[in-house]
Amino acid sequence: MRTNIQILQPLNCQAKLKIAKTAQEQDFEEAVLATDIDFEDIYLNINRNQYSDLLDVLEFQDYLNMKSKYIQYYTILNDNQYERTSLKRWKFAYTAILNEHVRPRLTAFKWEVIKENLNRYKEYREVYLQELNHHKNEKCAQELEKQIDLFNLIYIRRTAQIQYAKKKIEEKDLSWWDKLVNWWNSNPNQDNTEFKFTDSLSTEEKTKLYQAIGYKDDQSSQQLDYPEEYIDIDISLKLNLIEINVWSLIHQNDLHMKVISRLSISNGLLEFQRRPARDDIQLVIDLNSLEMSGIDSELNNNESELNLSHPILIQSFNQTNNLLHIEFETNPLNSKSDYRIQAKSQPLQINYHAMTINTLIECFLPDRHHDLEGIKEAAYSIYTDIKHRTQFLVSENLKKIKDLDIDIDLQSIYFIVPEYGFxxxxxxxxxxxxxxxxxxxxxxxxxNSEKDVFYxxxxxxxxxxxxxxxxxxxxxxxxxxxxxxxxxxxxxxxxxxxxxxxxxxxxxxxxxxxxxxxxxxxxxxxxxxxxxxxxxxxxxxxxxxxxxxxxxxxxxxxEKSDQDQYKKSLSKNKKHQTTTKQHYDQIESMTPIKKILLEQEQEQDQQKQIEIKSGEQxxxxxxxxxxxxxxxxxxxxxxxxxxxxxxxxxxxxxxxxxxxxxxxxxxxxxxxxxxxxxxxxxxxxxxxxxxxxxxxxxxxx
Known part of the structure; x- marks a missing residue:
């Protein structure tokens, strides 16, 4: 009899890590960091009981986080002043809500708190302006950032950026006499009273000191000229086999669990390389085969044996070639393009098997409603942030693309729906x-657009x-x-x-x-x-x-019980927390720095811009x-x-x-x-x- 309750079976992994000298010291001959990781076989198993226990653990963790907020008010429940238990619970609920939700909002409107926050905002504004002027004070900035909420933090930075951009434009318009007067009257040590050791040394003294202690200056490393073909980071990850097994009872009268679905991914490869000359990267992903099997409709009567003739749900249509190959590279050496994207895939056959699909749904369908609002909020916030960041990066890169080398060749995917689901x-x-x-x-x-008289x-x-x-x-x-x-x-x-x-x-x-x-x-x-x-x-x-x-x-x-439906309706009515993207949108409507900076760029590049007629879009x-x-x-x-x-x-x-x-x-x-x-x-x-x-x-x- 074969039984397996290990979620992750013991795996063998071989890793080779090679750290070389700096690129300048070894004359750009080998990578500074070279890593080769090789996983032999990875077996993942999960059954219905483990999945249910995992949901219970997440729900319990959510309850613990909630309990840590209100545990200080538990003494009210043990107070003998109230004889009835219901009065103790009402007193507990009233005190907890009053101190955790009502009073913090009311204290925000006190004059002492408002004045303290305003002083903190002004201080952080000055520190951030100094940071924009290349005078960093990281300790003070970190302490203030811990005390300021996210909305005001972004708002202060945006307003400081606007002030800094306007100041730069005004400095360009000053005459040489005004600049001389401003330089004479300015005190460089006024904002930072601490003694700067590096400013008191000459460049020769700095180089001798850094060589003696083995320190490399950040500015010198940034100004280092790397060969275009030099690779400083080389990471390789190989996966021989990844097998995911789902175990469940096929019938209610079964005593032992059997594998209802098996997903196998073989010969996976991930390579990452970086070229520091222009901060370029190259990413290569290879996948040999993908296969998913299900439950055989004619099961073996012997419960201690598994029927090996499992139906295939997903398989490669062409077994000779690799299933998937993806390459992504920025500023490739062999072409003048900005990006090089290559993707090739072989045909894939997907067969619908009703018995396997139904059993999988029943396996991962919880018996009751789990209150996982804390986990859902965290996952939702991470998802929205990743989505908006990805959309922003893609849109910005699409605007800057001047040449693109793309070659995507994806073969057909066949979706087969048979009669009776088999x-x-x-x-x-x-x-x-x-x-x-x-x-x-x-x-x-x-x-060829319409030509003007002068062009x-x-x-x-x-x-x-x-x-x-x-x-x-x-x-x-x-x-x-x-x-x-x-x-x-x-x-x-x-x-x-x-x-x-x-x-x-x-x-x-x-x-x-x-x-x-x-x-x-x-x-x-x-x-x-x-x-x-x-x-x-x-x-x-x-x-x-x-x-x-x-x-x-x-x-x-x-059919779900009335209590589960009531809990589900309550969870739907809860509002999601405000994400970072929504904070940016609100502040952008208040301080349109993008519009201001765009107008400033248009004013600076008036000679390069084409005069746009009024009303033209x-x-x-x-x-x-x-x-x-x-x-x-x-x-x-x-x-x-x-x-x-x-x-x-x-x-x-x-x-x-x-x-x-x-x-x-x-x-x-x-x-x-x-x-x-x-x-x-x-x-x-x-x-x-x-x-x-x-x-x-x-x-x-």
Whole structure:
């Protein structure tokens, strides 16, 4: 009998760490930090009881955090002044809420507290201004940051940044006599009374002292010229096998748990390298195979043995090549692009297995409602911060991109839904082919805008250069196959009776303007096209699809108690805490530093900027999308026992076009289609043409 209750089994790991001398001392020959970590096999196991205990531990930890706040008021519950227990509890609740929620808010409005906070804010403002002027006082700043809340901390920094930016502009406008007077009257030691040892030494004395004690100055290390190909950090992580097993009781009468699902990831590789010349990085991810197995429908009667013929839910369609390969590099050496992104994947087959999916849902479905508000709040706050930071970084990097080397080639993913939720070669299936996705960069496109009388041809060519990206999704299709039909062979055909939706090809050309100085040219352009969307549906295959979906057993819904529903409703009504992003948005509305700094940059670069006419807006995004043809053909079966069909009704859309322009202050949208036809294939006119029930031909565009 095989039993396993270890969440993480003992694993073997080999790590090699090599720390070399500084780059300058060893003449840039080897990396300063080189790490090679090799994991042999990692086995993770979890069952329903462990998952339930984990939820209980998290809930108990949440209760402990809440208890630590109110534990000082527990003496009221043991007070003999009140005879009735209910009075003690009401007194406890009243005192705790009053001291923890009401009085802290009221004390914030006392004049003593307001004055103390204002003095603390002014002090931190001066310290932060000194930090902007390269006079740091870290100890004082850290002590003040602990006493100031997040909102006021960000607000003080924003206002200080505005004051610092304005002061820089005013200093540029001062004459040489004013600068001399300001320098003569200024006292550099007034703000910082502490004696600075480094300022009293000359550069030669500093170098001798640093060499004697083995210290490297930060400024000297920053000014060090590294070779472009030199790598100072080299990290390699290898994973031989990661296996995740989910254990559960398959039937209520079972005495021992069995593996209901196994996920295996083999031969994973992660490499990271950094080049300090321009602070560039290179990240490589390799994955050989991914496989997920489930429960066999015909279980072995012997409980001490496991049936090894498990159905496969996820597997690589091509076992010879690696499943996934990803490369990301900034400022690659072999090209002039800013970023190099490469991703390749092999086809992946996903089979829906009803028994495994239902058992997994029942395994991870808790018996009762767990109050995990503290954990949810922390997870929600981390998620929102990561999401907004990622969006900000992506948007800022997209604005700065001048050249991009991208090559993404993702093979098809096949999603198979079999009859009765169990895949067999002789069963009817619905196959969704998500298509072959390619995303590559194209050649630079030069756009000729309207020329003024006085213009510089070189500047205009630079302003109108676009980065071109080619996106294509090929062979997106939907199939319904009856018994004894092989979906692997049918998917290669362009037209067959099994095609509910024939193969669709989507092409999308993206272009990004490099120099955003010409308002007549859009910053982003997108031109998309689908040549045809064709669908042939017969009544027999349509009924077969509905019967197939109805034959799949879905998980049974469990009825929850009134107490669990009440707790769940209370948790939904609770509001999430304010995140860092929301604080930034509130302060940005109060102190629009982005707008102020943008106006200052525009004033400084007036000679480089193109004069914008009053009322003219910048085109942020321009999208043109066209579907040349949409055709839906309905067929009906001639005989009940025959597969022969005849055309019944045809619905035809011709040339659907949509255009949208997103400008600074408004949005322009335009759409049309040329013709709509509904044709009855059963009847003919006198001209021996099919009966046209509806036609709306629009020749004018």
């Amino acid at each position: 895949y067999q070669s002789s069963s009817s299936v619905i196959c969704l082919d998500l298509g072959h996705l390619t995303f590559k960069n194209g050649e630079k496109n030069i756009q 510089d041809a070189k500047n205009e060519q630079d302003d109108s250069t676009y980065i071109s990206l080619k996106f294509q999704l090929k062979n997106l299709q939907l199939l319904y196959l009856t018994q004894n039909e092989n979906w692997i062979d049918v998917r290669l055909q362009e037209d067959s009776p099994s095609h509910l939706i024939k193969p669709i090809t989507l092409t999308l050309d993206l272009e990004k303007l490099i120099h955003i100085e010409n308002n007549k040219l859009p910053i982003w352009k997108a031109n998309g096209e689908i040549r045809s969307i064709e669908s042939n549906i017969s009544d027999r295959r349509l009924i077969g699809c509905f019967n197939l979906i109805e034959s799949i057993p879905f998980p049974q819904s469990t 910048t085109i942020q995004l321009s999208i043109d999308f066209q579907i040349r043809k949409i055709e839906l053909l309905l067929k009906r079966t001639l005989l009940d026992l025959s597969n022969d069909t005849e055309d019944f009704l045809r619905i035809y859309f011709q040339s659907i076009f949509a255009s949208i322009k997103i400008k600074t202050f408004d949005i322009e949208f335009y759409a049309y289609f040329e013709d709509l036809k509904i044709i009855d294939e059963q009847f003919e006119t006198n001209d021996k043409n099919k009966l046209n029930i509806l036609s709306s031909l629009n020749k004018s565009k």
